[in-house]
Amino acid sequence: MSSDTNNSSSSGFEKNLPPEEYLNKINEVRTLLGPLGAKSSKYCSDAAITRYLAARNGHVKKASKMLKETLKWRIQYKPDEIRWEEIAREAETGKIYRVNCTDKYGRPVLVMRPSCQNTKSTKGQIRFLVYCMENAILNLPDNQEQMVWLIDFQGFNMSHISVKVSRETAHVLQEHYPERLGLAILYNPPKIFEPFWKMVKPFLEAKTCNKVRFVYSDDNLSKKILEDLFDMEQLEVAFGGRKSDSSFNYEKYAERMREDDLKFFGNTTTVSSTSAQLTNSDSEVSDSENKNLEDNEDVKIKNGTPLDTTKT
Structure with missing residues (x-):
């Protein structure tokens, strides 16, 4: 192996x-x-x-x-108080979801599709990510602490990039979910992603970077990473697998998540004070106090201008 x-x-x-x-x-x-x-x-x-x-x-x-x-x-x-109904708007396009199977080692798998980004609120996107992480952790089997990410770059372009969200994502995951990532597979990232990756790497710890693998559908050597990791009969066709009926279905996924909420938390409508302040409209507009900073950083990325990474 x-x-x-x-x-x-x-x-x-x-x-x-x-x-x-x-x-x-x-x-x-x-x-x-x-x-x-x-x-x-x-x-x-x-x-x-x-x-x-x-x-x-x-x-x-x-x-x-x-x-x-x-x-x-x-x-x-209060990440344990986030419920599906609060973040359902963020989930509509299938930009992050937990597949209904594991890798060969029993690790939950989160599929991420940057091109399916459907909101502009950093707060909303981070709370959705946290919900997904908490849900995956609750579904960990015994004696397993980690998960796998499959990041699909189909349809990706630089408009889907937000440096502010990327920076906040790295902070939350590294500081509050350490060693939860077993492997992150970047599937068919385009050439335009390379300068962004170089910009983002300073935000990441070396251990995290070492868990990232680039896999290309036309490269047999890199495809072996997926073959070693997954039962190809259970892997989505989008990742070179043979499960043709595994595309994201929002209604079915929403039902699964509601069932998980009920299973793990009971019949409760608990909403944290933070989540109470986050409405659907918050997921449709960006945070105005950070808008200029985010726009400026995104422009720098797209123009290939170095960022001041000391601000992380």
Whole structure:
């Protein structure tokens, strides 16, 4: 099996340490975290702490600080209170969805299609991404901590790019969902994507970049990455698979997500204070206070002008 399709259930960090040292580091993190409420404790399992330690190369204090920031973010942002009805508008075009199968290692798979972007609100897009991440995590099988992203560039052009959204996406995923990504496959990215990728890479940690694979439908060598990773009978035709009836259907997907909400959260209409402020109209207009900055950065990308990455 190629190292490109490593099936580690987490980061593999714990495998590089003697068991006693590994457990000592987890206990040190717990000590630095101090007393936690029941809700916060839920997100501080041994597996969770291991992911944060891996994200900070085993540095206990840095991992503890990172995890504290996530716990604070979860209290304020309330990602576990986002429900399908709040973000349904964002999902209409199938720009992100969880397929109804896993890879060969049981990892959930999120399909992403940048060309299907249908809103301009950074807040709306990020909350939709967070909902998708939370849903995929809730559907993780036992002993599995990671997921796979399949990013389809069919129909993509530079108008689908937003530097502000990309930057915020990288921040949320790296700071609050460390080591959740097993592999990201960029399928048939066009040449015009290359300068954008060079611009975005400084926002990403080296570990994240190392999990990105470029796959092209006319390249047998890169296609083997998909063949090693998936049962091709279950993979969409759009990615070279043989499942012809797997295209996105909004009505069916909405039903699946409502069922998941009911299964994991019960018959509740809980809406967080943050989500209460986010209406459908918010998903149709951009955030005015950031509009000029975003437009300027997007123009720079399209003109090939370097960005000031110190602002991240």
